Amino acid sequence: MPLHPAEQAAPVPPRGRRKVQTPAAPDAATRAVALEIHRRLCAEYGCPVAYFHALPPLDELVSSLLSHRTKNRDSARAFQGLRAAFPDWEAVRDAPVAAVERAIAGATWPEAKAPALQRTLRAITERRGGLDLSHLEGMPEAKAAEWLASLPGVGPKTAAAVLSFSTLRGRALPVDSHHHRVAQRLGLIPRSLAVGPAHAVLAALLPAEWDAQQVYDNHQVMMRHGQRCCFFHGPACGRCVLRDLCPEGQARLERSA
Numbered sequence: 001m002p003l004h005p006a007e008q009a010a011p012v013p014p015r016g017r018r019k020v021q022t023p024a025a026p027d028a029a030t031r032a033v034a035l036e037i038h039r040r041l042c043a044e045y046g047c048p049v050a051y052f053h054a055l056p057p058l059d060e061l062v063s064s065l066l067s068h069r070t071k072n073r074d075s076a077r078a079f080q081g082l083r084a085a086f087p088d089w090e091a092v093r094d095a096p097v098a099a100v101e102r103a104i105a106g107a108t109w110p111e112a113k114a115p116a117l118q119r120t121l122r123a124i125t126e127r128r129g130g131l132d133l134s135h136l137e138g139m140p141e142a143k144a145a146e147w148l149a150s151l152p153g154v155g156p157k158t159a160a161a162v163l164s165f166s167t168l169r170g171r172a173l174p175v176d177s178h179h180h181r182v183a184q185r186l187g188l189i190p191r192s193l194a195v196g197p198a199h200a201v202l203a204a205l206l207p208a209e210w211d212a213q214q215v216y217d218n219h220q221v222m223m224r225h226g227q228r229c230c231f232f233h234g235p236a237c238g239r240c241v242l243r244d245l246c247p248e249g250q251a252r253l254e255r256s257a
Contacts, residue, residue, distance in 0.1 A: 026188075026205050033245060034188055034205040040241045041221035048213050049220040051165065057133040058089060058124075060166035061148070064158045065117055070108040078107035089131050093121035116153045123151050136163070141170045156199040164216055171212040173203040174219050178226025185230060185248040 026034075055063060062082070067075035085103040086092045092100060101114035124131055136144045141163055148159035156175075163170035175183075179202075180195045188205060189198050206215060229236045237249040244250075 026201065030188060031205050033186070034202075035207070037186060037188075037242055037245060038206075038218050038221065041225055042217060044241050045221045045224050047217040047221065049217050051169070051216065053165070054167050055165070057136055057162055057166040057168055058131060060162045061120070061133070061154070061158070062089065062092075062117065064161040064165075065120060065153060066104060066107050066113060068108070068113070068158075074106045074108070078104035078110070081106065089121060093118055093125065093131065119152045120154065133162075136168060141172050144168075144170065145172060156196050160199060164212065164219070169212050171210070171215050173199060173206065173215050175199050175202055176219075176223055178224075178230075179219060179222040181232065182222050182226045182230045185235075186242065186246050187248075 063075065063079050066078045066082075070078070081103040082092055082100070085099065086095060095118075097115050097118060100118060101110045104110045104113060104117075107113055121131060124133070128135070136147070139147075144163055145156070145159040148154050148162055149156060160172040160174040162168070163172035164174055175195055175198050177195070180189075180198055183189045183198065183202055184191055184193075189201050193201065203215075206218060210218075225242070229240050235249070235252070237243055237246070237252050240246065240249055242249070243253065
């Protein structure tokens with residue numbers, strides 16, 4: 001999912017040793033607020049939300065990698081560009097990097113994404129003996145997410161997107177920039193918590209008995225609220241269905257009054 005221009009940053013450098021954030025587990029009160037937020041947003045935007053496509057896991061992985069900090073229509077164009085230029089993902093993996101870069105020219109930073117995509121495809125080939133993610137079918141979501149996130153260029157959001165959005169239809173919670181911003185403003189996660197570690201904290205707020213559709217709905221309605229009301233600049237707090245639950249929204253309304 002795309003970032004707002006003001007939230008965009010330079011391409012992420014290669015991973016090194018990073019200090020791992022380990023926030024405390026959410027308490028019962030925060031879980032109750034999260035459920036009320038979900039209930040209201042589902043009433044506002046409509047649940048269940050239809051899945052927007054049904055790609056095989058490998059296709060979804062490629063699509064998700066292309067979507068990093070790129071508008072949906074541009075990443076879709078880049079994905080279709082790959083499909084038109086190459087007969088299969090093996091051909092993408094083995095092609096000259098310049099040819100892959102030309103095929104995904106509509107995406108943000110094609111010069112970085114082309115070699116990164118090929119590295120990911122090669123890593124899958126090395127580990128699986130070919131470009132095959134069928135082993136994820138039936139694997140516990142936590143283990144499947146861990147395996148995916150061990151691939152070069154794949155973080156928590158991409159791993160969750162593959163599990164949730166693909167034909168696997170797994171119980172996984174992707175967190176994009178809109179979802180993350182709304183959760184921060186509502187106090188569900190600390191302001192200091194980055195998107196990556198926020199995945200585990202926000203997923204822990206959801207009931208264990210929820211199925212994959214309900215978890216997908218949660219991501220979708222949080223994201224839509226960020227896109228349609230809780231904007232990066234000038235959020236529409238006056239018409240927000242969550243304003244009485246939102247410390248930041250209340251403060252903004254008080255200042256404007």
